[in-house]
Every structure is written in C-alpha cells, then in structure tokens.
Amino acid sequence: MAFKCAVVGAAGGIGQPLSLLLKNDPLVKELSVFDVIPLAAGVAADLSHINTGAKVTSHHGFDGADIRAALTGCDVVVIPAGVPRKPGMTRDDLFKINAGIIKGIAEAVADACPKAMVCVISNPVNSTVPIFAGVLKAKGCFDEKRLFGVSTLDIVRANTFVAELKGLNVTDVNVPVIGGHSGVTIVPLLSRTTPACEFTQEEAEKLTHRIQNAGTEVVEAKAGAGSATLSMAFAGARFANSVMKAMNGEDITECAYVYSSIQDGVSFFSTEISLGKEGISKINPIGKVSDFEQKNIDIATDALKANIAAGENFLSA
Ligand SMILES: NC(=O)C1=CN([C@@H]2O[C@H](COP(=O)(O)OP(=O)(O)OC[C@H]3O[C@@H](n4cnc5c(N)ncnc54)[C@H](O)[C@@H]3O)[C@@H](O)[C@H]2O)C=CC1
Numbered sequence: 001m002a003f004k005c006a007v008v009g010a011a012g013g014i015g016q017p018l019s020l021l022l023k024n025d026p027l028v029k030e031l032s033v034f035d036v037i038p039l040a041a042g043v044a045a046d047l048s049h050i051n052t053g054a055k056v057t058s059h060h061g062f063d064g065a066d067i068r069a070a071l072t073g074c075d076v077v078v079i080p081a082g083v084p085r086k087p088g089m090t091r092d093d094l095f096k097i098n099a100g101i102i103k104g105i106a107e108a109v110a111d112a113c114p115k116a117m118v119c120v121i122s123n124p125v126n127s128t129v130p131i132f133a134g135v136l137k138a139k140g141c142f143d144e145k146r147l148f149g150v151s152t153l154d155i156v157r158a159n160t161f162v163a164e165l166k167g168l169n170v171t172d173v174n175v176p177v178i179g180g181h182s183g184v185t186i187v188p189l190l191s192r193t194t195p196a197c198e199f200t201q202e203e204a205e206k207l208t209h210r211i212q213n214a215g216t217e218v219v220e221a222k223a224g225a226g227s228a229t230l231s232m233a234f235a236g237a238r239f240a241n242s243v244m245k246a247m248n249g250e251d252i253t254e255c256a257y258v259y260s261s262i263q264d265g266v267s268f269f270s271t272e273i274s275l276g277k278e279g280i281s282k283i284n285p286i287g288k289v290s291d292f293e294q295k296n297i298d299i300a301t302d303a304l305k306a307n308i309a310a311g312e313n314f315l316s317a
Pocket residue numbers: 008009010011012013014015034035036037080081082083084085094098101104105120121122123124125150151152153154181226227228229232
C-alpha cells in the first residue's frame with residue numbers, strides 16, 4: 001500500500017530536498033507540498049515533472065484554510081517548518097519563533113488529519129514535540145503512538161563518524177542515539193554499536209562530543225546561511241520511509257523522541273522504538289550502557305526537564 005504524505009515547510013532548505021526524496025519513494029502515492037510562501041507552487045510544479053508514481057499537489061498561504069486543505073487525507077505529515085540557526089545561536093534560541101509556528105501547524109493537523117503519523121523536524125525538537133502533543137491533547141486527539149520528534153540525523157551522523165574511525169562499511173553500522181536532539185541531550189550509545197566495536201575512553205569522549213555538536217559544525221560551515229538541510233532531508237526521508245514500511249506490516253526499529261515513561265522525571269525521551277501498523281508498537285527500554293553513557297543520560301535528563309517544561313509553559317501561558 002502507498003500513502004498520502006505532506007511536507008509542511010516544503011519550500012525551505014530542508015523541505016525542498018525532502019520533498020524530492022519523498023517524490024522518489026515508491027511508498028508515497030500522493031505528495032502534498034505546503035508552505036506559507038508562494039514558492040511552494042513552484043517546488044510542486046518542478047517535482048511534478050519527475051516520472052515517479054507519486055502525484056504532487058500543492059497549497060500555500062497564511063490562511064488556515066490553505067494548510068488544512070494540504071493536510072486533508074494525509075497518512076503521514078513531515079514538518080520542517082520554521083527558522084534555522086545562525087552561528088552563535090543554540091537551538092533553544094529558535095523557540096520564540098518556532099513554538100508559535102508549531103502550535104499553528106498542530107492545530108491544523110488536529111482539524112484536518114488527526115490520525116496521521118506526524119514527524120516533527122522543527123527545532124528545538126525537545127520543546128516543539130511537547131507543544132505539538134499539548135495542542136493535540138487540548139483538541140482531544142492526541143495519540144502518543146503517532147507523534148515523533150525526528151532525531152534520525154543524530155543516528156545518521158553517529159553511523160558515519162564511527163564507520164570513518166573504525167574503517168567499517170558505513171551502511172552496515174548502527175549506533176543508537178537516545179535522549180533528545182540538542183547539545184548534551186544527544187546521547188550516543190557507542191557501547192551498543194553494531195557491528196560490535198571497542199572504543200577507548202578518549203575515542204568515546206571525542207566521538208560523543210562530535211555527534212553532540214555536529215549540527216553546530218554545519219551551522220558554522222554555512223556561516224549564516226542556515227543549518228543542515230541535505231543530511232536532514234536524507235534523515236527525514238529515511239524516517240518517513242520507516243514509518244510507512246511499518247504501516248505496511250514490516251517490523252522496523254528506529255530511535256525517535258516520543259511521549260514516553262521510559263526515563264524517570266521526563267515525559268518525552270528518545271530511545272529505540274518498534275514501529276508497526278498503528279505507529280509505535282513498543283518503546284524499548286534504555287538497556288545496558290557504560291558508566292560514561294549513564295553519566296551522559298543523567299545530564300541529558302536534567303536538560304530535557306527544562307526543555308519540556310518550556311514547551312508546556314508556552315501552551316499554558
Ligand atoms: N530535527 C533535526 O534534526 C533538524 C532540524 N532542523 C530544523 O528544521 C527547521 C527548518 O530548517 P530549514 O529548512 O533549514 O529552514 P528554512 O528557513 O530554509 O525553511 C523553513 C521553511 O518553513 C516555512 N515556514 C515558516 N512558517 C511556516 C508555517 N507556519 N507553515 C509552513 N511553513 C512554514 C518557511 O517559509 C520556509 O520555507 C529549523 O527549525 C531547523 O532548526 C534542521 C536540521 C536538523
């Protein structure tokens with residue numbers, strides 16, 4: 001079975017290559033391209049000339065009716081809408097603008113496609129996902145199995161950096177990355193790398209630091225012109241494809257930042273999740289970790305408490 005998939009923020013740096021990758025995904029039967037800016041129509045016209053199966057439709061505009069029309073009938077909604085970082089900013093500095101953007105999109109999802117699988121890319125993910133959940137709860141349609149904060153780029157990066165260091169074929173490597181998606185909340189579980197790898201303490205510390213700061217590496221390299229777009233499009237398309245494969249009955253495991261009671265003290269956390277026809281079928285426990293990783297999990301949990309509270313307070317203000 002193939003699905004109707006929307007990209008919200010489709011004219012942006014991530015949105016355009018993400019839409020391209022989804023247009024090329026055989027599991028997408030219709031690609032609904034949405035952005036507030038009129039460029040969405042041009043992106044859709046461009047994509048529509050590609051001879052793959054997905055039919056392309058497009059909507060744009062600031063009127064709530066436009067986004068609701070784009071979302072109607074969608075099975076999967078992927079959201080890279082909102083402002084990216086510039087050098088010197090943290091992801092939390094984006095909260096002021098992106099919190100409001102995410103709230104509006106969540107209201108539209110609740111009205112137009114409350115049963116869709118929702119994949120939130122917009123930063124700060126640690127706070128935008130709690131905001132999304134809060135809006136759906138208020139609208140009476142929150143299904144914790146269908147809301148995902150996309151942290152896949154952290155896994156993609158960890159796999160790449162470990163393969164480079166250990167001389168492995170990168171497509172064989174899998175490093176679970178748990179916690180959240182910013183700075184110290186990003187916790188790679190190098191001890192659980194497959195295929196099994198040994199790391200010295202120095203290697204583990206250096207790799208962890210690089211994975212936690214990889215977003216900043218790109219922000220600085222782009223020198224004011226934005227943050228990761230191409231690697232994020234790749235990661236977002238991989239995650240959406242995993243969700244759709246699971247909707248078709250395949251057993252799939254991915255890490256994602258979700259509503260979870262796995263970690264004491266926080267209501268959202270990323271661990272490995274099993275995906276099925278109805279979204280999350282199981283949230284896997286953290287499992288065995290090294291002392292270094294446990295210390296990082298504790299630091300991440302403290303930081304996440306504040307990020308989640310910021311999201312919840314935004315809605316109650
Ligand atoms: N989760 C992750 O791993 C990553 C997240 N990001 C985040 O993704 C977001 C987007 O980044 P870029 O594509 O580089 O930014 P961009 O500025 O190039 O594109 C954002 C797009 O969102 C659109 N937009 C703004 N408000 C909207 C609304 N209410 N509805 C629909 N579209 C709207 C804009 O018109 C623009 O086309 C940023 O918040 C960034 O921090 C970026 C990289 C990785």
